[in-house]
Amino acid sequence: MKIISVVGARPNFMKIAPFIRAIEKHNSGDGEKVEHLLVHTGQHYDHQMSQTFFDALNIPPADIHLGVGSGTHAEQVGNTMIAFEKVVMEEKPDWVVVVGDVNATLACSVTAKKLHVKCCHIEAGLRSGDERMPEEINRLVTDRLSNLLLTPDLLSIENLKKEGVEDNRIGFVGNIMIDTLEAQREKAAALSISDVLKENLLLEDANIPAVEEEKYAVMTLHRPSNVDHKDIITALVEFLTREVASDMPLFWPIHPRARKQLEMFGLWDRVVNTPNLVLMRPIGYHDMLRLNMTARLFLTDSGGLQEECTVLGTPCLTLRWNTERPVTLLEHGGASVLVGNNVERIREEYHKAMDRERLAVRPELWDGHTAERCLEAIIKASN
Numbered sequence: 504m505k506i507i508s509v510v511g512a513r514p515n516f517m518k519i520a521p522f523i524r525a526i527e528k529h530n531s532g533d534g535e536k537v538e539h540l541l542v543h544t545g546q547h548y549d550h551q552m553s554q555t556f557f558d559a560l561n562i563p564p565a566d567i568h569l570g571v572g573s574g575t576h577a578e579q580v581g582n583t584m585i586a587f588e589k590v591v592m593e594e595k596p597d598w599v600v601v602v603g604d605v606n607a608t609l610a611c612s613v614t615a616k617k618l619h620v621k622c623c624h625i626e627a628g629l630r631s632g633d634e635r636m637p638e639e640i641n642r643l644v645t646d647r648l649s650n651l652l653l654t655p656d657l658l659s660i661e662n663l664k665k666e667g668v669e670d671n672r673i674g675f676v677g678n679i680m681i682d683t684l685e686a687q688r689e690k691a692a693a694l695s696i697s698d699v700l701k702e703n704l705l706l707e708d709a710n711i712p713a714v715e716e717e718k719y720a721v722m723t724l725h726r727p728s729n730v731d732h733k734d735i736i737t738a739l740v741e742f743l744t745r746e747v748a749s750d751m752p753l754f755w756p757i758h759p760r761a762r763k764q765l766e767m768f769g770l771w772d773r774v775v776n777t778p779n780l781v782l783m784r785p786i787g788y789h790d791m792l793r794l795n796m797t798a799r800l801f802l803t804d805s806g807g808l809q810e811e812c813t814v815l816g817t818p819c820l821t822l823r824w825n826t827e828r829p830v831t832l833l834e835h836g837g838a839s840v841l842v843g844n845n846v847e848r849i850r851e852e853y854h855k856a857m858d859r860e861r862l863a864v865r866p867e868l869w870d871g872h873t874a875e876r877c878l879e880a881i882i883k884a885s886n
């Protein structure tokens with residue numbers, strides 16, 4: 504059997520690493536071998552957004568690099584489809600495996616299906632219900648087309664069933680990203696917070712405040728809905744610099760898109776000159792895990808971080824109005840609360856979160872063995 508798996512952007516790398524390890528483990532046994540090719544579309548190309556994750560997670564270099572780069576959605580999806588079509592026609596895989604919900608996921612699932620190649624979607628069934636999110640469109644199309652839909656939780660199975668998906672296309676496997684978290688936990692725990700800060704400062708001469716465990720906050724922000732509108736990002740920056748950073752050190756690894764927008768809206772000097780606010784470049788997997796392990800609070804608009812906060816128990820304010828990952832919410836037993844981008848709501852939930860203790864939770868099958876179940880399901884669906 505021949506599988507092509509696809510990565511394109513940062514959140515894909517921690518999902519593909521365990522899948523590749525599961526194939527290696529399978530191939531060391533007696534059964535029929537799986538031939539595997541890794542394709543990188545090149546959506547994320549900065550060293551810190553891509554190569555660092557290959558190095559840290561021991562992902563072998565991509566066999567094929569499409570070099571698609573940045574652009575509008577249509578440019579990214581279109582260019583990926585044109586380049587990936589050639590790969591599929593040349594390599595003739597039995598399966599294309601896509602993960603998550605980025606533009607590479609959509610582009611490669613559509614391309615595979617048009618060439619009559621079976622497609623498996625790992626992390627299927629997530630729905631935010633918000634079609635203004637590019638990722639929601641990617642999820643809807645990918646799940647509509649994929650032959651095998653492997654879900655991280657039971658709520659996702661309900662979503663697929665509501666859409667009329669037949670039972671034999673659905674498999675419940677758990678959360679593959681948590682495989683990576685479990686595999687890397689020990690290595691991350693051995694890092695010191697002050698080293699993580701020193702090695703990742705965005706501005707070399709910046710002051711690092713004194714830091715104690717469970718007395719600092721971490722934030723990430725990159726969604727267009729938060730960073731692309733001047734009034735929204737200005738209000739968020741006001742709150743973060745005046746209120747959060749005055750209560751405790753606040754670490755902010757900055758996504759390239761957020762930095763560009765802060766500069767464009769004239770907010771850059773403000774964030775640079777706030778004492779207690781430590782600007783960091785995009786940080787590596789272990790560094791982020793280490794900061795998360797003993798953070799007092801996380802503020803984020805990332806999907807993956809909501810899940811990591813749940814498993815680590817870090818109180819998390821999700822700067823979105825909806826989530827495709829309800830299993831991470833407090834009302835479902837998780838660690839996160841949806842606060843949108845309205846500062847009054849964020850402030851109210853911020854004070855409540857500061858009163859909550861850390862509480863680690865483990866949704867069903869988030870047990871570190873999801874990748875093996877994914878490969879088993881693909882093999883079973885091939886027979």
Ligand code: UD1
Nearest residue numbers: 512513514546547548549552573574605606637638759760
């Ligand atoms: C993409 C994913 C999003 C995911 C996020 C994680 C889609 C639709 N979105 O959003 O789901 O949460 O990745 O980061 O696929 N840029 C660089 N260097 C890079 C990559 C990007 O400078 O290596 C800059 C470019 O100016 C680019 C912008 O960041 O235009 C946005 O990058 P893009 O890949 O289009 O989307 P993300 O916001 O990263």
